[in-house]
């Protein structure tokens with residue numbers, strides 16, 4: 450299963466990506482984690498990206514694309530979190546996956562408002578004290594998301610690959626207890642596997658309902674979007 454997870458900072462991307470990766474037995478590839486590990490190791494890459502991370506700016510596309518190319522080289526499946534963030538990165542990823550004939554199965558978009566995102570990031574800053582959780586860096590990261598990464602979201606929306614999840618539901622990000630959220634299922638790309646993805650959602654007791662893609666749902670009766678686990 451090759452899944453891309455998109456959404457602003459504070460949308461619960463990391464939490465959900467981990468859970469999905471675990472369920473599918475594929476690696477959770479989070480570019481932020483890779484870069485923070487490089488900083489912690491004091492590697493050359495770490496020294497180069499450290500000031501960029503602290504400001505909440507974006508690491509140059511070329512460097513990110515090389516890093517991802519290397520990381521995904523031998524992986525059949527993955528949950529990709531934090532990449533692509535710019536159109537250039539998205540184009541590079543698509544070309545990379547096309548080349549090896551391994552298209553994405555689904556793109557998940559977690560949607561939260563800036564208010565909710567900011568509140569969550571502030572709370573996390575208080576709890577974890579990440580270097581880029583200063584108010585200025587938080588503002589910068591959200592601004593870059595709206596300016597650059599929303600174009601990436603739009604690109605995948607037009608390619609018909611996304612699943613939209615309301616990331617503001619209170620139990621969406623909680624680990625234990627009840628996990629139930631609304632999922633709008635979109636058509637997968639060529640070769641994508643909606644059936645397997647729906648099974649996953651069902652196993653995790655998510656409620657799936659017909660949304661913007663009613664036409665698609667009608668055309669795929671086997672994977673028809675319908676209320677589940679109600």
Ligand code: ADP
Nearest residue numbers: 458480481502505506507508513531532534590
């Ligand atoms: P967040 O999504 O909360 O900003 P991440 O952990 O995904 O945090 O990323 C942390 C930082 O790593 C980003 O602010 C950015 O500086 C850098 N980074 C991560 N992924 C990318 C990417 N695809 N392109 C450029 N910079 C990136």
